[in-house]
């Protein structure tokens with residue numbers, strides 16, 4: 449045992465001819481909030497299915513809290529908010545949470561769980577009558593009521609309005625401070641950046657990047673520097689930190705760089721006259737798309 453809360457080593461998963469995951473190595477430390485990011489079909493849900501013991505790996509091994517994710521002792525310590533949850537439509541919110549609480553050895557108090565998911569005012573409403581965003585909050589409550597050490601949230605905020613989202617992330621922050629290990633998938637990069645200790649970017653069943661949100665941003669986020677000058681393409685390419693350069697026939701240059709400040713300092717120091725300067729920072733969304741080569745999901 450390595451002390452990792454979740455450990456995937458050399459994990460592969462195929463569905464017929466589809467290779468959903470290939471040689472996946474991932475260690476999640478206890479208490480860490482990890483965001484799995486990737487376009488549709490990247491393999492995020494499959495990875496969670498393996499960590500939950502709902503799927504068996506075709507290759508490699510999956511350990512959760514030092515045990516087999518299929519064992520009852522492991523499952524009792526794990527909570528999951530799936531992408532689409534079948535909620536017990538005829539039960540009220542409170543009844544559903546109470547019922548789920550009975551399935552765990554040391555559940556959270558029902559009222560505390562309802563409060564965490566901002567559902568106290570809706571305790572008497574039938575699950576089948578909830579709005580989409582409210583139903584997501586009930587799925588969150590059902591994932592939490594067992595007082596899990598490890599919590600999986602698969603695209604948790606899909607369908608939530610801005611207010612629900614804010615409340616939800618505040619609750620996740622509290623859970624994180626309480627020392628739980630949380631692994632979530634999301635398409636909302638900015639949310640992941642704000643909340644996660646670590647971001648793991650996946651595409652086509654593999655990990656493309658893994659690091660803190662800040663490190664990821666600085667490793668992939670580029671800026672565009674545009675100006676007009678007499679410099680020709682080779683001179684532009686030799687400015688410090690230039691990763692890409694284009695120049696049109698009128699001398700309008702567009703340079704791609706991760707260090708726009710150093711580039712501009714060198715440009716000014718060279719004494720070359722320039723005009724129409726414009727510096728734009730690529731959004732994290734752009735950087736993510738260029739990394740995964742995907743269109744926005």
Ligand SMILES: Nc1ncnc2c1ncn2[C@@H]1O[C@H](COP(=O)(O)OP(=O)(O)OP(=O)(O)O)[C@@H](O)[C@H]1O
Pocket residue numbers: 463464466467468486487488489490491492493494495745
């Ligand atoms: N039960 C299954 N049978 C066949 N193929 C599957 C099955 N489950 C997943 N796949 C395929 O495996 C690949 C990974 O799917 P997965 O659902 O893990 O992606 P994802 O990253 O969660 O995508 P999304 O962002 O759309 O939820 C996809 O090509 C998908 O079609």
